Amino acid sequence: MLLSEDHRAVQDAVRAFVQQEIAPHAARWDKECHFPAAELKGLAALGCYGIAVPAEWDGAGLDYLALAIILEEIAAGDGATSTVVSVTNCPVCSILMAWANDAQKAQWLRPLARGDMLGAFCLTEPHVGSQADGLKTTAVRVSDADGDAYVINGVKQFITSGKNGDVAIVMAVTDKAAGKKGISAFIVPTATPGYIVARLEDKLGQHASDTAQIVFENCRVPAANLLGDEGQGLRIALSGLEGGRIGIAAQSVGMARAAFEAALAYAKERVAFGKPIYEHQALQFRLGEMATSIEAARQLLHHAASLKDAQRPCLKEAAMAKLFASEMAEPGLRRLRLRERLPGRAHLPGRAGLPDLRGHVRCAEDPDRAGAGLRLEQGATR
Ligand SMILES: Cc1cc2nc3c(=O)[nH]c(=O)nc-3n(C[C@H](O)[C@H](O)[C@H](O)COP(=O)(O)OP(=O)(O)OC[C@H]3O[C@@H](n4cnc5c(N)ncnc54)[C@H](O)[C@@H]3O)c2cc1C
Numbered sequence: 366m367l368l369s370e371d372h373r374a375v376q377d378a379v380r381a382f383v384q385q386e387i388a389p390h391a392a393r394w395d396k397e398c399h400f401p402a403a404e405l406k407g408l409a410a411l412g413c414y415g416i417a418v419p420a421e422w423d424g425a426g427l428d429y430l431a432l433a434i435i436l437e438e439i440a441a442g443d444g445a446t447s448t449v450v451s452v453t454n455c456p457v458c459s460i461l462m463a464w465a466n467d468a469q470k471a472q473w474l475r476p477l478a479r480g481d482m483l484g485a486f487c488l489t490e491p492h493v494g495s496q497a498d499g500l501k502t503t504a505v506r507v508s509d510a511d512g513d514a515y516v517i518n519g520v521k522q523f524i525t526s527g528k529n530g531d532v533a534i535v536m537a538v539t540d541k542a543a544g545k546k547g548i549s550a551f552i553v554p555t556a557t558p559g560y561i562v563a564r565l566e567d568k569l570g571q572h573a574s575d576t577a578q579i580v581f582e583n584c585r586v587p588a589a590n591l592l593g594d595e596g597q598g599l600r601i602a603l604s605g606l607e608g609g610r611i612g613i614a615a616q617s618v619g620m621a622r623a624a625f626e627a628a629l630a631y632a633k634e635r636v637a638f639g640k641p642i643y644e645h646q647a648l649q650f651r652l653g654e655m656a657t658s659i660e661a662a663r664q665l666l667h668h669a670a671s672l673k674d675a676q677r678p679c680l681k682e683a684a685m686a687k688l689f690a691s692e693m694a695e696p697g698l699r700r701l702r703l704r705e706r707l708p709g710r711a712h713l714p715g716r717a718g719l720p721d722l723r724g725h726v727r728c729a730e731d732p733d734r735a736g737a738g739l740r741l742e743q744g745a746t747r
Contacts, residue, residue, distance in 0.1 A: 366667045368434070375427065376434045382407060383442035388623075391443035394573035400529050401446055401573055408439065409480020413450050415458050417608070422470055424458070424478035429608065429670040433615040437663070440619025441626075445573035447619060451612035452525045453477060456605025457484030460534055464550070464593045464601050473532055473552055485530035485555065487521040487579060488602050494523075497536075498545045498599055502581060504537035506588065513588035515539075515551060517559070517581040527577030528562045530555055535581070536598045548598035552590040559584030607673055610683035614666040617690035621659050624694075628652065662690035 368376070386404050394401055408414070416432040418424020425431075432454060440447035461474040476482040493499040502519025517537050527533070533553045540547035553560060564578040593601055629652060632643035642648050665686040672679035 366664060366671070368430075372431055372434055375431050376438060379408075379411060379413065379435050379438040380441075382411060383438050387439070387446055388442035391445075391573070394443065395445065395570065396572070398572045400575060401443070402529070405446065405449060405483070406480065408446070408450060412480075413439070414453050414480040414483075415474075415478025416454050418458050418462055418474065418478040422462070422478055423475045428674040429611055430667060430674055432608070433611055433666050433670040436612050436615035437619035437622065437666075440616040441623040442619075443573065444616060444620045445571035447616045448571055448574045449483065449526055449529075451609075451616060452486055453484040455608030455612050456486045456602070457532075457534055459608040460486075460550075460592070460601055460605045461552075463604055464597075465552075468589070469552060469592070477532065482531040483526055483529060485524055485526040485533040486605070487524050487527070487533050487535040487553075489522045489524070491520055491522045491578075497602060498548065500536060500538055500548060502535070502537040503541075504535075504539050504549060504551060506539070507585075511585075514585050515588060515591065517551065517553065517584040517586065519581050520563070521579040521581070523566060524577050524579050525574060527555075527579045528565060528575040533560075533579075534592065534601075536602050537581075539595050539598075543596060545599050546596045548602075549595045550592040550598040550601040551586055552592060553584065553586050557584055557586060607669075607680050607683045610687040611666065611670050611673065614662065614669070614683070614686035614690040617687075617694045618659060618663050618666060621655070621662070621690075621694040625652070625655050625659060628655070658693040662686065662693055665689055 386407055387401070390401070390404075393399070412425030412427070413435055415422070415424030416427050416435055417429055418426070420426035436447050436451055436454075439450055458474060458477055461470060461477070465474060473482070477484050488497055488500075490500055490502060492501070500519075502517065502521065504515040504517045507514050507516055515537075517535060519537060521527070521535070524533070531554065533555055535551045535553045536548055537551060538547055539549040559582045561580040561582055562577050563580040566576040566578065568576055592598075629643070632648055632652065633641050635642050638645070643652075665682070669679045669682035669686045672682055
């Protein structure tokens with residue numbers, strides 16, 4: 366798929382920033398679990414927090430193809446940073462764009478899209494992930510001297526930016542008897558009393574992005590923070606999936622590309638049996654296969670993003686892109702034997718900052734629905 370001049374310009378600008386400000390530090394951030402707040406501000410200034418949010422709501426006014434391109438570039442520099450940016454865009458900004466009223470958009474979408482705030486999305490609970498309708502977290506409506514409000518109680522699990530985020534979209538049960546139609550969505554500022562960061566998860570990779578367990582303990586938000594109507598929560602949550610999958614596919618492509626580029630550079634530099642190992646045909650086969658897988662994933666991704674930009678249904682295509690991209694990345698890295706061959710990566714010019722990419726891509730395989738769920742959905746939407 367050919368990119369327009371505008372998309373190429375966006376790609377060049379983000380690539381330049383990422384390769385200068387992010388990639389050289391990514392390995393250290395990963396090791397030190399450092400949250401790159403300053404660099405995220407730089408990305409925000411480039412419009413990376415509200416990529417597909419229209420300019421009238423302070424977003425970059427671009428499209429989902431641009432979102433795919435930008436997230437690939439960020440992930441090529443650091444998978445963790447790309448996860449933080451990805452979640453703020455989709456599902457957080459995309460859900461607010463689709464479901465928030467004008468007052469909510471003015472209060473929450475504007476600062477998120479400008480990059481003044483970071484978003485989080487609280488759906489998963491310790492006992493449910495793929496089966497998103499089995500939530501136990503509750504929100505009870507109260508009316509008292511302090512006004513109309515909802516009081517949220519429960520536990521949310523694996524929440525990206527649960528600690529460093531400023532505002533979260535939280536799914537909670539408002540009517541247990543109504544089942545799937547008894548779930549509602551709320552906008553919850555993370556500074557609200559009762560929003561408790563109970564634990565930070567220790568992941569295989571992407572340590573610069575916090576993944577938190579959040580406990581809601583009598584967390585009271587104004588009734589005006591209800592998104593849409595009561596009972597629309599599951600629809601709201603699932604509406605963020607297409608964009609979220611495009612985001613995760615883009616991250617996987619970016620991380621795989623970074624690994625491929627490191628392997629290629631190493632293969633050209635490392636000499637064995639009298640010539641750079643790149644010139645041994647067996648190695649060229651492996652590099653060629655990896656390059657083909659990355660390009661195939663990118664084309665699936667751009668196709669899904671283009672369908673979304675044309676406002677055509679793309680849940681199946683986004684699931685295919687995410688499934689293929691996330692599942693090609695990890696075996697691809699194993700096949701290139703990156704971990705064994707490039708232990709410190711310090712000897713590779715320009716690649717000294719490469720973190721353990723295999724851990725990074727493993728983290729991209731799971732969010733939003735694991736592989737089995739994606740396969741089931743593709744079967745169901747055929
Ligand atoms: C790095 C990271 C970041 C995340 N960020 C967020 C976030 O910001 N917000 C949020 O809400 N959640 C987040 N998640 C959670 C993520 O959405 C869930 O992990 C995902 O939905 C899977 O749920 P689960 O872990 O409970 O697995 P389960 O649903 O328990 O699934 C476990 C295994 O069973 C398989 N399985 C499940 N159902 C079926 C079936 N019907 N048929 C066959 N096999 C099946 C799955 O494929 C999987 O292999 C994050 C997860 C990770 C790893």
